[in-house]
Each structure stands twice: as structure tokens, then as C-alpha cells.
Amino acid sequence: MTISISDIIPVIIVFQSFLFAIVLLTDNGPKRNSNRYLASFLTLLGTQFMVIVGQGFGFNSTFIVSCICIFGFSYGPLLYLYTKTLIYQSFDFKAKHLLHFIPVVLILIISGFGYSTCSVGGFLMYISLVLYIVLAILEIINYRKIIRETQSTLNQTDLVWLQWTLILFSIALLLDVVNEFLLSMYLVGGISSIHLTIVVLVNWMFYKGLKQPQIFLGITPMDVEVLRDKKNKPARLDPNINEKEELEKIESFMKANDYFTNPQLNLKDLADHLNIAPRHLSYLINTFHRKNFMSFINDFRIEKAKTRLSKPEDPKETVLEVMYDVGFNSKSSFNTLFKQNTGLTPSEYKNKYAQK
Incomplete structure (x- = not known):
């Protein structure tokens, strides 16, 4: 045979x-x-x-x-x-x-x-x-x-x-x-x-x-509810008095520290630090910033990267080091978002705006 x-x-x-x-x-x-x-x-x-x-x-x-x-x-x-x-x-x-x-x-x-x-x-x-x-x-x-x-x-x-x-x-x-x-x-x-x-x-x-990645173990019921709330809640243009105070609180917190540089940051973590319910925080970001949570955080990271690239503390600091320091862990994502924001790649931005 x-x-x-x-x-x-x-x-x-x-x-x-x-x-x-x-x-x-x-x-x-x-x-x-x-x-x-x-x-x-x-x-x-x-x-x-x-x-x-x-x-x-x-x-x-x-x-x-x-x-x-x-x-x-x-x-x-x-x-x-x-x-x-x-x-x-x-x-x-x-x-x-x-x-x-x-x-x-x-x-x-x-x-x-x-x-x-x-x-x-x-x-x-x-x-x-x-x-x-x-x-x-x-x-x-x-x-x-x-x-x-x-x-x-x-x-x-x-x-x-x-x-x-x-x-x-x-x-x-x-x-x-x-x-x-x-x-x-x-x-x-x-x-x-x-x-x-x-x-x-x-x-x-x-x-x-x-x-498969072991750090993230899957979405929770709360995460599911966040998306459901976004779909069900009507769009609004202007926040009320309480919402204005909460939005100012969020903005002040984000600008006062570099908490957003944590690559594992999630909605619940930020909500806990702000003492705001996660679903309500998501509502505020989506409704009045017109962004999802990921885009909201990444915008702060990009702004931080722009500052670091234009005013480097160490002339030998590389783009990759900046990328990791501001909270990104994917070069392709960083480059794509950075170019969408500035029209330039991080390297091009650094060569053009870095103060000698």
C-alpha cells in the first residue's frame, strides 16, 4: 500500500x-x-x-x-x-x-x-x-x-x-x-x-x-450599557449648568496632569478619578465634545506629543520615545492620528518645528 x-x-x-x-x-x-x-x-x-x-x-x-x-x-x-x-x-x-x-x-x-x-x-x-x-x-x-x-x-x-x-x-x-x-x-x-x-x-x-493579549480580559456589562446609552440618548447642543461644571472639571483635570499618558487608561479609571459615573462621563464626552472616549484621550496625547517634539528637553530624544511617553503603543496608530491632526508625520513635524 x-x-x-x-x-x-x-x-x-x-x-x-x-x-x-x-x-x-x-x-x-x-x-x-x-x-x-x-x-x-x-x-x-x-x-x-x-x-x-x-x-x-x-x-x-x-x-x-x-x-x-x-x-x-x-x-x-x-x-x-x-x-x-x-x-x-x-x-x-x-x-x-x-x-x-x-x-x-x-x-x-x-x-x-x-x-x-x-x-x-x-x-x-x-x-x-x-x-x-x-x-x-x-x-x-x-x-x-x-x-x-x-x-x-x-x-x-x-x-x-x-x-x-x-x-x-x-x-x-x-x-x-x-x-x-x-x-x-x-x-x-x-x-x-x-x-x-x-x-x-x-x-x-x-x-x-x-x-492573545492577557492584559485586556474583555468588555463588561457596564461597557455594553455605555454604547447603548449613546444610541438611545438624544443629541443636544448646549449643556445645562451642572453639565457645564462637569465639563470644566474634566477639562481642568486633563490639562492639570498627564493621566492620559497611561496606555491602559479606560473610561472607568478616568470616571473614578473624576468622581463621575462612567456612563455619564461617556455621555458628556460624546454629546458635548462630539468624540468617543478613545478619540477624546488621543487628542490630548497628540497635543502632548506636539509639545514634546517642538520643544524637546533632550535633543537626542527620538520620536519613538515620545510616542511611548504620551501613551501610544502602536507606531502606525500614532503616525496616522498625528498626521490627521497636523498634516505632517511626527518626524516631519519635529524637523520643521523643533527649537534648536
């Missing part, structure tokens, strides 16, 4: 999926809850490919064949719930989440009676996967809106890597649909392009999932 690369790739997926799942389950860090969901996803993937490997060696089961689509109906809910564990700090699995797995249970029951639903329900499986991908993307979009209202930086909070996980998963799904209904997705030597994409996906999910 000749073993080719096309036979080895599914075995690699099985080995890596189970190995990575074990590593994730043994991690007791602050992200252990989300790691459990990722481990469940990888275990499910490893199990499916173990079935594929077994079928390649002639091990077939009528029951397994009749319910093989349960894997497809499980990936979507697991990926969606994994997304929510990353986004929400206090997300816990509840009984209502079991509703996502009703198709899986029904397929298993029907298959147990000797009937196959996968032959007619395969199309529904693809619809289910697309639906859950869309739901996960919508969660990320909403999350980013909340982050801009409650955090002062994206560096430790942005989930670009999760977005790319969804893209890779979508590519694998698209290739599978094309292979199923249009044309073969096999490459030279019988190698499946779907399997190659899944190998990349498994390694990407494990590496990025384990290396």
Missing part, C-alpha cells in the same frame, strides 16, 4: 488538533474559559479527520456515515461561542446556549433509528455555517464600537487575529462548497486544497489563541 502526501495531511490535522487541544486545556491563565471553547473546536476537528483517516483505511460505519454532518452543524456554534468568550469578560455557558446544538442532537437521534438526514440536510449545514460566521462578525463589529467608547487604545484590545480566523474558516468553507457542488478542489498529487487550508487554520488558531 502506497502512502502519499494527500494521505498524510489528514493525519497531521488529527495529531495537531488533539495535541493543541490538550495544551489549551492545561493552560490556567486568565483566558482559560475561551481556551476551552477553542479546545472543543479543535477536538471536534480532530475527531472528524480521524473518521476521514479511518475511511481511507476502509473502516466505515453506517451510523457514522448517516450522521457525518453533525461536525458541520457543530463548528458554527462553537466558533460563535468562542468569539463571545473573547469579547465578553463574564461570558459563561448557560442552558440557553444548548439551543445552538439542537440540529446535532436531532441528527444523532434520527441516525440512531437507522435514518440518514445528512444526504438531504447538507445544504442546511452550509447555511448554518454561513449564519454563524455572520453572527460572529457582527459581534466583532459591535465590540469595536464599544472599545472606542470605553478604552483609550486598540493595541491590546483589537481582535484582528480573530477576524482572520473567521476569514480562514470562510475560505475552507467556500472551497468545500465549490468542491461539493461545482468542481474538484484537489491539487497536484491528489492533495486537497481544503485540507491544506485547514492545516493553516489549526496552526493559526492555536498560536494566536494562546498568544
Whole structure:
């Protein structure tokens, strides 16, 4: 019996999926809850490919064949719930989440009676996967809106890597649909392009999932309420007497110290220092400054950077040192915001305005 690369790739997926799942389950860090969901996803993937490997060696089961689509109906809910564990700090699995797995249970029951639903329900499986991908993307979009209202930086909070996980998963799904209904997705030597994409996906999910930022542990219910308040409260032009006093208090505090240079500064921290309720502070900033919290803080950072660059205390001080000192930890974000504010890059600004 000749073993080719096309036979080895599914075995690699099985080995890596189970190995990575074990590593994730043994991690007791602050992200252990989300790691459990990722481990469940990888275990499910490893199990499916173990079935594929077994079928390649002639091990077939009528029951397994009749319910093989349960894997497809499980990936979507697991990926969606994994997304929510990353986004929400206090997300816990509840009984209502079991509703996502009703198709899986029904397929298993029907298959147990000797009937196959996968032959007619395969199309529904693809619809289910697309639906859950869309739901996960919508969660990320909403999350980013909340982050801009409650955090002062994206560096430790942005989930670009999760977005790319969804893209890779979508590519694998698209290739599978094309292979199923249009044309073969096999490459030279019988190698499946779907399997190659899944190998990349498994390694990407494990590496990025384990290396995700540990400083920010997700948004809180209060953060969610902040965005909800912004959407529900009507726009106003002029503050009342109390609001004027509060706005002056905020402005005085921000100008009197460099509290905004803390890169981990968030809405709650600032609200605590000002003795103002976080949701009310957000309302004041959004309504009367016409900015979200992140933009509000970054404007102070940019002004501080302009001063430092034009009047350097140390002639040898670099732009990068200034960037970190004023509270930025992303060079691309700093350069983009600085140029939007001044029309110049930080280096150009320093060369033009620095006092010799």
C-alpha cells in the first residue's frame, strides 16, 4: 500500500488538533474559559479527520456515515461561542446556549433509528455555517464600537487575529462548497486544497489563541450599557449648568496632569478619578465634545506629543520615545492620528518645528 502526501495531511490535522487541544486545556491563565471553547473546536476537528483517516483505511460505519454532518452543524456554534468568550469578560455557558446544538442532537437521534438526514440536510449545514460566521462578525463589529467608547487604545484590545480566523474558516468553507457542488478542489498529487487550508487554520488558531493579549480580559456589562446609552440618548447642543461644571472639571483635570499618558487608561479609571459615573462621563464626552472616549484621550496625547517634539528637553530624544511617553503603543496608530491632526508625520513635524 502506497502512502502519499494527500494521505498524510489528514493525519497531521488529527495529531495537531488533539495535541493543541490538550495544551489549551492545561493552560490556567486568565483566558482559560475561551481556551476551552477553542479546545472543543479543535477536538471536534480532530475527531472528524480521524473518521476521514479511518475511511481511507476502509473502516466505515453506517451510523457514522448517516450522521457525518453533525461536525458541520457543530463548528458554527462553537466558533460563535468562542468569539463571545473573547469579547465578553463574564461570558459563561448557560442552558440557553444548548439551543445552538439542537440540529446535532436531532441528527444523532434520527441516525440512531437507522435514518440518514445528512444526504438531504447538507445544504442546511452550509447555511448554518454561513449564519454563524455572520453572527460572529457582527459581534466583532459591535465590540469595536464599544472599545472606542470605553478604552483609550486598540493595541491590546483589537481582535484582528480573530477576524482572520473567521476569514480562514470562510475560505475552507467556500472551497468545500465549490468542491461539493461545482468542481474538484484537489491539487497536484491528489492533495486537497481544503485540507491544506485547514492545516493553516489549526496552526493559526492555536498560536494566536494562546498568544492573545492577557492584559485586556474583555468588555463588561457596564461597557455594553455605555454604547447603548449613546444610541438611545438624544443629541443636544448646549449643556445645562451642572453639565457645564462637569465639563470644566474634566477639562481642568486633563490639562492639570498627564493621566492620559497611561496606555491602559479606560473610561472607568478616568470616571473614578473624576468622581463621575462612567456612563455619564461617556455621555458628556460624546454629546458635548462630539468624540468617543478613545478619540477624546488621543487628542490630548497628540497635543502632548506636539509639545514634546517642538520643544524637546533632550535633543537626542527620538520620536519613538515620545510616542511611548504620551501613551501610544502602536507606531502606525500614532503616525496616522498625528498626521490627521497636523498634516505632517511626527518626524516631519519635529524637523520643521523643533527649537534648536
